[in-house]
Amino acid sequence: MKTKILFSIPLLSSVAFACGSYAAGPFPTHLPSDPQDKVQIALLLDTSNSMDGLIEQAKTQLWKVVNSFNDAKRGGRAPFVEVALYEYGNNGLHIGNNWIRQVEPLTRDLDEISRELFAFRTNGGDEYCGAVIQRALADLSWDPSPRTYKAVFIAGNEPFTQGPVDARQACRDAMAKGIVVNTIHCGSREEGISGAWHDGAALAEGKFLSINQDKAVVHIDAPQDKQIAALGIDLNKTYLGYGVHAKEGAAKQMSEDNNAAANAGAGAAQQRAVSKASFNYCNTSWDLVDACREGTVKLADIPAAQLPEAMKTMTPEQREAHVKQMTETRASLQQKIMTLNREREAFVAEALKKQAETTGEQTLDQAIVATVKGQATAVGYSFGQ
Incomplete structure (x- = not known):
């Protein structure tokens, strides 16, 4: 074999x-x-x-x-x-x-x-x-x-x-x-x-x-799982696609959310949501929030045609305010996921320990x-x- x-x-x-x-x-x-x-x-x-x-x-x-x-x-x-x-x-x-x-x-x-x-x-x-x-x-x-x-x-x-x-x-x-x-x-x-x-x-x-x-892979069900997975989906609403990779990046994000959801029995959706709540999940090539956070772009330098549809007609000040709002909303969702995940980890720690000792x-x-x-x-x- x-x-x-x-x-x-x-x-x-x-x-x-x-x-x-x-x-x-x-x-x-x-x-x-x-x-x-x-x-x-x-x-x-x-x-x-x-x-x-x-x-x-x-x-x-x-x-x-x-x-x-x-x-x-x-x-x-x-x-x-x-x-x-x-x-x-x-x-x-x-x-x-x-x-x-x-x-x-x-x-x-x-x-x-x-x-x-x-x-x-x-x-x-x-x-x-x-x-x-x-x-x-x-x-x-x-x-x-x-x-x-x-x-x-x-x-x-x-x-x-x-x-x-x-x-x-x-x-x-x-x-x-x-x-x-x-x-x-x-x-x-x-x-x-x-x-x-x-x-x-x-x-x-x-x-x-x-x-x-x-x-x-056996996923230990915990009371926090459904809420963590749901918050992971909500994070997608804070992404602001820009540039030539915007459509591809958003589609790939959704596709991998679906792949994780299809493997819910192994806890993939919950673990993916936790990844999306950390800075290790980074999409500077197509998302304005990540790109601005890491300083890879300046909002004022991006042509209006390469901005999300809703931002094209905004004034420069309105664009700044919109990106700031999405940044704060994402941060709030991420904090909720991290807090729930800490509670979840405490819940499953003993179960996993017993499982390893048994098998x-x-x-x-x-x-x-x-x-x-x-x-x-x-x-x-x-x-x-």
Whole structure:
């Protein structure tokens, strides 16, 4: 059986906007572009046969992995998360590239990562762990700062050492760049050790984990779930599309809301809403609120033809007031979601603990969330309310 996956994969204050001085919500006082507060996670997913269960976990639990950094701080500052996505081990890819395809480079466009995950289709192939790790090291714009948490997650059940590239050397190369490689074996721990998955993690100061890739992700129902999901939809009303990407961005946002809602049993809608309540959900390329918040545009410089329909006939002062109103409304909704989510986390914590004690098995999100928190702590981050 061929099953492998590499998955690797805030905060009230006031903040100055290029469009004016707006009241802020759950955003840090520094702009997220600060290189000192960056997290980079590479997700290299094997899309060979028998991977359907694990890919389903990846689709629905991406948001939970990103959300693990919502309460992270270092020196009072919160990090932003960049995610890269690869697929490998699929005969539908090109043999000249060792059956590897870069799906997305390191990006903050979480809707695009989600869209690509839902588009994955499995197919038989040869899985080369060393080759895909090597590609991720060479292709991606890894931050050189030792203060940046940089991690790769690779999982599967075929031998780790398959393929034309020395997987152990690839892990050594990663460590030389300050990139942690975590290996996740889909199957028993003993089989993973015999397949050299433990070796890869040891060489790159990562963590060796084993999961049941076919275990369904069980969502613990909580009283706050419906309200959190509903508030996540309400957030969409505060988005002000501008420029050439406005229509595409709004459509993609709605599409991924629908994908999450279709996986409500795994808690995807609730987790996506929490992601949308943090600054890690960022749409500066098409949304005026995000673009003004991060100073990537000046409202006065945008031609009227590129503004939302309702803003085209407004005076400059009315436009400023409208963007400010949407900013404040979004901040209020985000704060409500974060408050409800803290209540929800307290409700489900004991249930999840008992579940793990009963089965002794982890799902993909549980394995990754625990690992990233431990490793990010090593570079100075603390996690808590």
